[in-house]
Amino acid sequence: MASPEFPSLERSLEEHLPPDELRNVRRILLGxxxxxxxxxxxxxxxxSELDFELAAFGFEAAEEQLRPARLVRVGLVQNRLPLPPCAPVAEQVGALHRRIEEMVAVAAQCGVNVVCFQxxxxxxxxxxTREKLPWTExxxxxxxxxxxxxxQRLARAHGLVVVSPILERDEAHGDVxxxxxxxxxxxxxxxxKSRKNHVPRVGDFNEATYYMEGTLGHPVFQTPFGRIAVNICYGRHHPLNWLLYSLNGAEIIFNPSATVGALSEALWxxxxxxxxxxxxxxxxxxNRVGVERFPREFTSGDGKPAHRDFGYFYGSSYVSAPDGRRTPGLSRTRDGLLVAELDLNLCRQTGDIWNFKMTGRLGMYAEELTAAAQPDYRPHIVKE
Amino acid sequence: MASPEFPSLERSLEEHLPPDELRNVRRILLGxxxxxxxxxxxxxxxxSELDFELAAFGFEAAEEQLRPARLVRVGLVQNRLPLPPCAPVAEQVGALHRRIEEMVAVAAQCGVNVVCFQxxxxxxxxxxTREKLPWTExxxxxxxxxxxxxxQRLARAHGLVVVSPILERDEAHGDVxxxxxxxxxxxxxxxxKSRKNHVPRVGDFNEATYYMEGTLGHPVFQTPFGRIAVNICYGRHHPLNWLLYSLNGAEIIFNPSATVGALSEALWxxxxxxxxxxxxxxxxxxNRVGVERFPREFTSGDGKPAHRDFGYFYGSSYVSAPDGRRTPGLSRTRDGLLVAELDLNLCRQTGDIWNFKMTGRLGMYAEELTAAAQPDYRPHIVKE
Structure with a gap:
């Protein structure tokens, strides 16, 4: 894995590559x-005062005759814990609420219309940890x-949509x-609300000890700023999850995550x-940032000694456009707000160019997946 | 797009980054x-004599108790046309046959077990061009x-499996x-044989003028060196296409392509x-290499003047492993042979770690896709 203190891939390239090489490298890496x-x-x-990175990029689309540009500003917030996990629950929540309030206020100054937290x-x-108390609190x-x-207060105060990923207690259904x-x-x-559709059993991601796969399907939310969906964390490894949000009309899909360097950084x-x-x-x-050190030790199913942290969360939040362009990532080490101005017209324009929905043969795959999901499915293997 | 003469992203990084930064950058970029x-x-x-790049990398897996390592060497061949498109058909084919014979002989010297051409x-x-003759010849x-x-001669002479992507004339079904x-x-x-399942209608990729979407499904071939499948070119944009080859048991999926810089290099x-x-x-x-200049001009549906070439094919062939690692790409500008030694045990090992098949909820998606493929499907959109 890359070392925890390495600030960012893009910064390293900027510092060391000659300008013309940097241009070529960025065209390949960032589109x-x-x-x-x-x-x-x-x-x-x-x-600067509040000690977080602030970066902003724009993705334009071609001009159309019948539709004006549909410009939306999204804000991606990544942050570390202000208080350690050993602090009292209410104090930790309070400190996080205050931090997010500060950062959302800056997002509003930047004209953000839709903000999403980690x-x-x-x-x-x-x-x-696999411990229940105090974490379930x-x-x-x-x-x-x-x-x-x-x-709700933030949304009303700033006139923006808020995507707020939390641990939910569902009192109406037996407190699960x-x-x-x-x-x-x-x-x-x-x-x-939208729920995590795929729950990991990998490394220290023992989330299946706490909650099950979501049963709300793939809802898309019509907001004043476009149609949005939320694919939570491990759901990003499942192309079908993204596809179903898209088939339901999502123009922006948020992927709030928590993932660590040793496991996933090359995939990110x-x-x-x-x-x-x-x-x-x-x-x-x-993705969140930093190392979270827990009060009691736990093991990781890797034969190594018990320890008290998960590894480091490497931030690196970014936005990708339908035409394959992307922003540089936020820092691997600092809190940050990434603002991106998106012209949502680019979605349909790119679809009209590349045609993946038109050429996708959905009916064929519906049949093939239905067959493959049967208990007696026999893979199509050709032998000599 | 990156300029045609830019030799490769990885070489640029190697030349300019200090060693410790290069290590961090490679961990993020290549895993x-x-x-x-x-x-x-x-x-x-x-x-060197035959003027092509030769590079070789290995992907190891963990040792298991019950299975020995299953080492396979694949060879990826990228090349430019030895003769221009205006040369007589038979001469062009002959020159390509000779070039590939030379390169396969070197692959055999490198211990390659399965070779795939572009x-x-x-x-x-x-x-x-949208012209029929002489190209359909x-x-x-x-x-x-x-x-x-x-x-067949190459396979027998060298004891290797050959994946040979061609334009097929199907005489048994009306000469299509x-x-x-x-x-x-x-x-x-x-x-x-395996056929291209998704046919592009993008840019100058007027292939739909010549052939239709394949109807052979997603066959996987059991070879002495593991189970392989072939996802041809534009099929790589369709995650479901890859998934079905995988559900049929493919351990290695080849993606022979022909794609040009202005269109797809950031996606590659x-x-x-x-x-x-x-x-x-x-x-x-x-991916193939170089610029192919045609005898007669054609237009590109972009309002620009008629011209005689497709742009440049940027090579950059590479191998990816199930754990997210990848090889550097071959050159963007030269013929090349990329040899990769794969321990196929890594496939099941990675599946046991990440569990995407287990957590994939195939039955749910079969139902959702079946619904989405209906003419009267109503997307799941939540409104205020």
Whole structure:
């Protein structure tokens, strides 16, 4: 894995490559020179004061005759825990609420219309421990828990849509837990929720000890700023998950995540970007930052000695466009807000160019998958 | 697009980054330091003499108690046309046959067990022209055309499996054309064929003028060196295409392609690699090299003046492993042979770690896709 203190791939290239080589490398790596947006001076000053990275890029589309440009600004927030996991639950939640309030205020100054936080943003990613208390105390009602109420206040105050991934306590169904993203409209109303459809059993990701696969399907939310969906964390490894959000009309798919260097860093630049390409939509991949040290030791099923942390979360949040372009990633080490201005007209334009929906042969695959899902499926293997 | 003469991303990084930064960058970009294989001196000398790049890398797996390592060497061949498209058909085919014979002999010296050539390797990629003659004259029988007979001789002479993508003339079904890969066993027998399942209508890729989508499904070929499949060119943009080859048991999926810089270069490192990750298998992406200049001008549906070439094919062939590692790409500008030693045990090992098949919820997606393929499907959109 890359070392925890390595700040970012893109910065390394910028520092060391001669300008013409950098241009060629960026065309291959990022799909072209990223177009930087200029931001208000007060937002830049606030980000510096509050010690987080602030970067902003734009993706334009071609001009059309019948549709005006549909410009939307998304904000991706990545952050470390302000307090350690050993602090009292209420204090940890309070500190995270305050941090996010600060960062959302800057997002609003930057004209952000839809902001998305990292997975399970109100808590440490404690599922590595397999302990229940105190971690399950971070779970809240998606409809009217304190975090959703905070998001409603933020949405109304700033006129933006908030995507808030939390650990949900579902009191209406026997108090079970879910990994859920709450979508709050810019009006302040809870528009709905989306649940993690695929639950990992890999490395220290012992989430299956806490919650099951979501049963809400692949909802897409019509907001004043376009149709959005939320593919939570490990769901990004499953191309079918992205596809179904896209078939339901998503123009932007957020992927709030929590993932660590040793496991997934080489996969990170690939999967959400592939999904943007394959589905003619924008994707927004968000990862938390830093090392979270737990009060009690646990093992990792790898034969190594017990220890107290999960490894380091490498940030690197980024946005991919349907035509394969992407922004540079945010830092691997610092809190950050990535602003991206998207012209949503690019989705249909790219689809009309590449035609993956038209050439996708959905009916054939529906039949083949139905067959493959049968208990007595026999793979099509040709032998000599 | 990156400029035609830019030799390769990886070489640029090697030349300019300090060693410790290069290590960090490679861990993120390639999933780690590529393990170079040493090759016989006579192979290196022959490659130099014959003016093609020769590179070799290895992907190891963990040792198991019940299965020995299953080492397979694949060879990916990328090349430019030895003769221009205006040369007589028979001479062009003959020159390509001779070039491939030379390169396969070197592959055999390097211990390659399965060799794969680029898409429609016996001809210029003339589908941009929309002309029928003389280009349809390059079509051959998959079962006993001169190219298949050449591949049978090569297979027997060197004891290797040959994957030979050609333009097929299907005489048994009314003389229609297909874009087909013929798989020849190391015994010299034609093991079977696989056809391009998705046909592009993008840019100058006017292939739909010449042939239709394949109807052979997603066959996987059991060879003495593991189970292989062939996802031809534009099929790499369709995650379901990769998935079905994988569900049928493919351990290595070849992706012989012909694609040009302006259109797809930013997508190239993403899609085949994502498929390796998502499906716990190896993928081998192959692209041709150079500019092919046609005798008569054609237009590109972009309002620009008529012209005689398709743009440049940027090579950059590479192999991806199921754990997300990849080899550096071959050159963007030169003929090349990429040798990769794969321990196929890594496929099941990676599946047991990441579990994408187990967590993939195939039955749910079979139902959702069946619904989505209906003419009256109503997307799941939540409104305020």
């Amino acid at each position: 072209g020179e990223p177009r930087k947006l200029s931001l208000p001076a007060e937002a830049l000053a606030a980000a 997975e399970a943003w109100t808590m440490p990613f404690a599922f590595c 971070f779970a809240e009602s998606a409809e009217d828990g304190p975090t959703t109420r905070l998001c 837990l879910w990994n859920t993203a709450v979508v709050v409209s810019s009006s302040g109303a809870v528009l709905g 630049p690939i999967e959400a970007r592939n999904a943007a390409i394959a589905n003619h939509c924008f994707t927004c991949a968000i | 780690g330091e590529p393990r170079k294989l040493s090759l016989p001196a006579e192979a290196l000398a022959a490659a 898409e429609a390797w016996t001809m210029p990629f003339a589908f941009c 390059f079509a051959e029988s998959a079962e006993d055309g001169p190219t298949t007979r050449l591949c 054309l297909w874009n087909t890969a013929v798989v020849v066993s190391s015994s010299g027998a034609v093991l079977g 490192p993403i899609e085949a690699r994502n498929a390796a990750i998502a499906n716990h298998c190896f993928t081998c992406a192959i």
